[in-house]
Amino acid sequence: xxxxxxxxxxxxxxxxxxxxxxxxxxxxxxxxxxxxxxxxxxxxxxxxxxxxxxxxxxxxxxxxxxxxxxxxxxxxxxxxxxxxxxxxxxxxxxxxxxxxxxxxxxxxxxxxxxxxxxxxxxxxxxxxxxxxxxxxxxxxxxxxxxxxxxxxxxxxxxxxxxxxxxxxxxxxxxxxxxxxxxxxxxxxxxxxxxxxxxxxxxxxxxxxxxxxxxxxxxxxxxxxxxxxxxxxxxxxxxxxxxxxxxxxxxxxxxxxxxxxxxxxxxxxxxxxxxxxxxxxxxxxxxxxxxxxxxxxxxxxxxxxxxxxxxxxxxxxxxxxxxxxxxxxxxxxxxxxxxxxxxxxxxxxxxxxxxxxxxxxxxxxxxxxxxxxxxxxxxxxxxxxxxxxxxxxxxxxxxxxxxxxxxxxxxxxxxxxxxx
Amino acid sequence: xxxxxxxxxxxxxxxxxxxxxxxxxxxxxxxxxxxxxxxxxxxxxxxxxxxxxxxxxxxxxxxxxxxxxxxxxxxxxxxxxxxxxxxxxxxxxxxxxxxxxxxxxxxxxxxxxxxxxxxxxxxxxxxxxxxxxxxxxxxxxxxxxxxxxxxxxxxxxxxxxxxxxxxxxxxxxxxxxxxxxxxxxxxxxxxxxxxxxxxxxxxxxxxxxxxxxxxxxxxxxxxxxxxxxxxxxxxxxxxxxxxxxxxxxxxxxxxxxxxxxxxxxxxxxxxxxxxxxxxxxxxxxxxxxxxxxxxxxxxxxxxxxxxxxxxxx
Numbered sequence: 001x002x003x004x005x006x007x008x009x010x011x012x013x014x015x016x017x018x019x020x021x022x023x024x025x026x027x028x029x030x031x032x033x034x035x036x037x038x039x040x041x042x043x044x045x046x047x048x049x050x051x052x053x054x055x056x057x058x059x060x061x062x063x064x065x066x067x068x069x070x071x072x073x074x075x076x077x078x079x080x081x082x083x084x085x086x087x088x089x090x091x092x093x094x095x096x097x098x099x100x101x102x103x104x105x106x107x108x109x110x111x112x113x114x115x116x117x118x119x120x121x122x123x124x125x126x127x128x129x130x131x132x133x134x135x136x137x138x139x140x141x142x143x144x145x146x147x148x149x150x151x152x153x154x155x156x157x158x159x160x161x162x163x164x165x166x167x168x169x170x171x172x173x174x175x176x177x178x179x180x181x182x183x184x185x186x187x188x189x190x191x192x193x194x195x196x197x198x199x200x201x202x203x204x205x206x207x208x209x210x211x212x213x214x215x216x217x218x219x220x221x222x223x224x225x226x227x228x229x230x231x232x233x234x235x236x237x238x239x240x241x242x243x244x245x246x247x248x249x250x251x252x253x254x255x256x257x258x259x260x261x262x263x264x265x266x267x268x269x270x271x272x273x274x275x276x277x278x279x280x281x282x283x284x285x286x287x288x289x290x291x292x293x294x295x296x297x298x299x300x301x302x303x304x305x306x307x308x309x310x311x312x313x314x315x316x317x318x319x320x321x322x323x324x325x326x327x328x329x330x331x332x333x334x335x336x337x338x339x340x341x342x343x344x345x346x347x348x349x350x351x352x353x354x355x356x357x358x359x360x361x362x363x364x365x366x367x368x369x370x371x372x373x374x375x376x377x378x379x380x381x382x383x384x385x386x387x388x389x390x391x392x393x394x395x396x397x398x399x400x401x402x403x404x405x406x407x408x409x410x411x412x413x414x415x416x417x418x419x
Numbered sequence: 420x421x422x423x424x425x426x427x428x429x430x431x432x433x434x435x436x437x438x439x440x441x442x443x444x445x446x447x448x449x450x451x452x453x454x455x456x457x458x459x460x461x462x463x464x465x466x467x468x469x470x471x472x473x474x475x476x477x478x479x480x481x482x483x484x485x486x487x488x489x490x491x492x493x494x495x496x497x498x499x500x501x502x503x504x505x506x507x508x509x510x511x512x513x514x515x516x517x518x519x520x521x522x523x524x525x526x527x528x529x530x531x532x533x534x535x536x537x538x539x540x541x542x543x544x545x546x547x548x549x550x551x552x553x554x555x556x557x558x559x560x561x562x563x564x565x566x567x568x569x570x571x572x573x574x575x576x577x578x579x580x581x582x583x584x585x586x587x588x589x590x591x592x593x594x595x596x597x598x599x600x601x602x603x604x605x606x607x608x609x610x611x612x613x614x615x616x617x618x619x620x621x622x623x624x625x626x627x628x629x630x631x632x633x634x635x636x637x638x639x640x641x642x643x644x645x646x647x648x649x650x651x652x653x654x655x656x657x658x659x660x661x662x663x664x665x666x667x668x669x670x671x672x673x674x675x676x677x678x679x680x681x682x683x684x685x686x687x688x689x690x691x692x693x694x695x696x697x698x699x700x701x702x703x704x705x706x707x708x709x710x711x712x713x714x715x716x717x718x719x720x721x722x723x724x725x726x727x728x729x730x731x732x
Contacts, residue, residue: 070699073486095487099487184682241590242572384485385485385700385701395683401595
């Protein structure tokens with residue numbers, strides 16, 4: 001009897017231990033999303049995954065955008081690092097790959113990766129190895145407020161060139177409307193102007209050459225000119241009062257509140273302005289308009305070239321295989337269609353754009369499909385040490401403390417110091 | 420100075436009579452024991468938390484390193500050259516100088532004046548003391564957030580004052596001309612209470628008979644203040660100045676929530692400059708160089724000050 005009892009106990013203990021072992025896999029997922037509606041869907045997807053995969057727990061963690069960027073190097077080298085992290089690809093990703101803090105997931109996503117938009121997947125591929133999966137694409141352009149534009153008798157559809165934009169700003173000012181709102185304290189919203197002008201003036205070839213240090217690098221003609229054109233806009237004082245003290249979410253809310261006619265923003269702001277507006281309602285679809293970044297006379301870039309983000313998720317070193325499995329589940333046609341239907345993303349899974357049900361998101365998807373050159377944000381693609389200088393000098397030009405020539409030279413100096 | 424001969428004979432006293440050091444008495448042996456017992460822990464902690472980190476920073480400052488893995492790209496003193504070539508560094512240094520100047524020229528006199536008024540045990544003085552001390556209790560980060568609302572050009576207190584006069588309110592924190600001024604005001608507001616408390620404590624422990632003697636000799640209030648009270652306060656004033664300067668050099672947590680060093684680096688301090696470049700940009704070598712420079716400035720100041728002004732304390 002005693003022996004039996006002991007055996008029974010041992011068996012029970014074994015079973016219990018086995019159960020504990022199964023329930024032990026926790027996938028830690030660090031994100032920076034501030035739109036509660038989208039986070040809610042993510043939560044639901046995570047819970048659904050847990051339900052169909054007993055023993056796996058998906059733990060969501062959040063950090064604010066700027067804090068996330070600042071803490072990333074430390075987080076990645078910690079033993080307790082999250083398994084899935086947010087990424088804008090580009091130079092930062094290259095640095096992380098070089099440092100060996102990411103998992104190579106090429107073999108784990110074999111077959112599955114064919115379902116993704118090739119350009120988006122390419123952003124997370126280095127030397128033929130895949131280190132992460134894209135989740136969304138975005139385009140930078142001008143969002144506008146139809147009522148305010150009409151008040152100043154400006155036709156947004158008519159803004160095709162840089163001079164058209166300058167003229168529109170003048171008309172808006174004359175009508176006592178704040179032409180443009182920008183979150184200057186965060187600096188990167190200001191770098192959209194400088195970099196998009198560079199994309200229009202020099203096109204892909206100018207950027208690639210500058211990265212290699214040819215034609216004077218970033219001190220070259222293209223980049224001086226983009227500073228000069230940006231300065232033309234600044235001289236008209238187009239931004240809201242105190243724009244250098246506004247953080248980006250504040251600025252997006254300001255636009256949502258209907259206090260400014262335009263904002264140069266990532267296409268996702270179309271949705272985000274609602275969540276960040278003071279009344280949480282923001283501008284309704286019939287009151288919001290969009291036009292692509294204007295072209296520059298004599299510019300080498302094609303009007304269809306786009307600036308924007310390619311965002312996605314990376315798997316950090318030594319993560320459990322469930323992390324990749326969850327990502328594949330998260331970036332599947334079903335979930336992407338659902339997120340697309342909520343107008344949160346331009347999907348990267350082929351066929352999921354069928355979910356897009358709103359004309360604005362369809363327009364952005366079509367723009368991206370037409371684009372032969374999609375430039376990732378400079379502050380991401382140039383890596384933290386050079387990219388942040390691009391942000392700095394954009395803010396300095398806007399604040400009047402640097403000339404366009406000095407700005408271009410400062411970026412080139414940072415590129416040479418490199419990292 | 421009397422040597423503490425008599426105070427330590429208990430330690431190892433019996434042994435000393437046989438030791439060759441016996442002639443010198445038990446003091447050497449006793450002190451040696453104390454040294455053996457108490458120095459290592461202190462030395463260990465000091466090495467672990469002060470010497471090693473500084474040594475590490477000095478080592479890293481020779482590398483072009485982004486914080487990932489081990490540093491390999493040795494560039495010698497280039498990081499120091501890069502730092503010294505940066506306009507923002509000199510701006511930050513100037514700002515630290517400004518903070519020190521304002522602390523000494525505005526904050527300490529204000530604290531002293533208030534202390535002189537509030538040191539007496541008058542009705543209401545205690546309440547006022549608490550009121551003035553309150554900002555010091557508040558966490559720096561919270562203070563910064565509160566003032567970023569106060570200064571807000573659309574909804575802030577400052578804006579409503581401007582509106583009351585029918586003028587277009589300024590965005591103090593968003594202009595390169597006013598951001599540093601706005602930060603300085605917060606600094607004075609936050610720390611004068613601390614120095615006031617130091618002065619009050621000193622005033623209350625003064626030897627009253629000296630003041631009474633001056634009165635009896637016919638000195639006026641101003642004369643007593645100038646020739647008796649303030650000279651008696653010198654040790655505390657010297658300490659206050661020391662705290663003010665070291666605190667000014669280290670200022671960081673008020674600046675971040677207010678301006679993050681901006682716009683265009685106009686309100687950076689050395690430490691916020693270090694953070695913005697070393698941490699946010701993942702330029703650990705460069706950031707370490709800034710850290711070493713800052714450390715050198717602080718140490719030079721502390722030792723010089725100790726040597727010249729606080730010799731007897």
